[in-house]
Amino acid sequence: MPDGTTPLLLRADGDHGVTRLVLNRPEARNSLSFAMLGALADALAGIAADPRVRVVVLAAAGPVFSAGHDLREITAHRADADGGRAFFAAAMRRCAEVMQAVVALPQPVIAEVQGIATAAGCQLVATCDLAVAVEGARFCTPGVDIGLFCSTPAVALSRAVAAKPAMEMLLTGAMIGAEEARRIHLVNRVVPAAELEAATMELAARIAARSAHAVRVGKAAFHRQRGLPLDQAYEHCAAVMTENLLAEDAAEGIGAFLGKRTPVWKDR
Template sequence: MNLHHQSEATPALLRQDAEGIATLTLNRPQSRNPLSEAMLAALAESFTAIAADRSVRAVVLAAAGPVFSAGHDLKEMTAHRADPDRGRAYFAEILGRCSAVMQQITALPQPVIAAVEGTATAAGCQLVASCDLAVAGTEARFCTPGVHIGLFCSTPMVALSRNLAAKHAMEMLLLGEMVPATEAARMGLVNGVVPAGEALTEALRLGAIIASKSRATVRIGKRAFYEQREMGLKAAYDHAAAVMVENMLARDAEEGIGAFMEKRPPVWERS
């Protein structure tokens, strides 16, 4: 009992800030870092705080223990089958909260980099796919196994289908098989594979590169990327051109172009 209380008292999500990078660590290794009510609440709260924190220029999302995330907490969800509506209202609420967290990542001004060791399955795989960048250790594995238990991974499908080629996404969703790290990189689910245990180091390296760029420019570019992706070709070009006009008139673009022409390092706006 004491161990249980100790575990519950430990934060579900840890945050550590250094050199403009906020590292968030899923911290429920004993239960495979599920996207439980508590974990989703902690992620939502942290992303809200980070969005308003101008000192943070990049975010790294990591996990404690041998599993990155096993996805939704099926014990929590199954307990609500005893509800009068057989859990309908609860399922809608928890899936809505999870979807909102995934959209928070996309809407966050700062790029988010997943550092994956171990397995990322179902909504845990969705979490990786929702990040802007992802790196994996050689032992990492990815899976959307819902098809095995009669529950198609429909919400993870949204992130997968926007990151992978259609047939790669359907392969993961229809077969439900474990995808090794090197195959995940080939599919485009992760950017690269590093030796086991070094995913966090690599993610921090990428974060440091991003943190060295103009904060305002990165913010503009990330937002525009996701906005144009949902548009038709002409609308996307029109939108991107309008964004670029505003970007050209921004202080950091003037400084950056001037520095390039004068062959000197740019000095970005720090506020």
């Protein structure tokens, strides 16, 4: 925590089952320190088990979404007896666990990007299921500029955008604007700063109005099939859809559609 009392991560449970998590370390550009990653991990674990949460919005305080790993913290651990090896390995492992927790979370996660997202901060945006950014937002993976290739951010980036734009970002460290980020599919929408929270929450509310059961099984199936050969992907998703069709919400939703009425979800 910055001063021993200010939380690193703020949580607000709002209407329609939308929960906001806010990175709250603006004085350090919301860098992903070991403690910040721990706070994220704990919050995600709690949300995963909370059926009241239907969608998560991940936002940040201050002018920067996240500058990535805390380079001051990393530098301080070079004085460790092992030159920092154990801490570096633990930090990379914890970061990877958090990114995987976002993907594995039953609820969709929307990044609300109000400023710059660099290195592991850009990785976090790429990891989220959806992203809404302000017109002035910028993104980069600049590790190559300081002799540290953004190898772990490359995992998320290469899964969010095509190989060549991802490699250009990784090899040059160049900053790209919000419109370019939308063009390469790093973000979904770009809006004026004054509309950012409203636009993000509108998107979140639209998703939250759907069957939570269908969204949960759909998100899991989407991420699972991406790593499978085509035939196995269809086999897996056909099995998922079969089970989904047997669920109460599917029967309700289809019945409501045919009967021209609004469905009443039971989320099962």
